[in-house]
Amino acid sequence: MSDILDRIEKQGILTPVLREEFLKEYGNRGMRALAAVGERRVKRYLDFTVVESSTREYVVDEDICVCGDSLFRNRECWHILAVRLARATRSFTEDPSWYQELWTVPEG
Numbered sequence: 001m002s003d004i005l006d007r008i009e010k011q012g013i014l015t016p017v018l019r020e021e022f023l024k025e026y027g028n029r030g031m032r033a034l035a036a037v038g039e040r041r042v043k044r045y046l047d048f049t050v051v052e053s054s055t056r057e058y059v060v061d062e063d064i065c066v067c068g069d070s071l072f073r074n075r076e077c078w079h080i081l082a083v084r085l086a087r088a089t090r091s092f093t094e095d096p097s098w099y100q101e102l103w104t105v106p107e108g
């Protein structure tokens with residue numbers, strides 16, 4: 001975990017100063033992560049953690065995400081950042097169901 005996320009976790013909330021630093025460190029990805037957490041789009045199911053974007057849902061498991069950024073470019077995508085930020089600020093949206101059971105295969 002990076003230093004800034006560590007400090008956010010210790011603080012438990014995102015102060016304006018920490019928010020600023022987070023954005024400085026992660027730029028555009030940080031912005032999207034912040035928006036997702038702010039809009040409660042980081043959901044914790046019994047089996048998976050899922051980040052909702054405007055177009056689809058991304059399953060994140062520890063440091064691995066299903067998106068191309070994470071799988072093929074091997075970098076920390078904004079979904080992973082959003083999960084870390086939600087963990088640090090305790091702002092997961094809890095859903096006590098099994099995500100796997102809700103999973104529907106998109107058509108096409």
Ligand SMILES: [Zn+2]
Nearest residue numbers: 065067077079
């Ligand atoms: Zn991702």
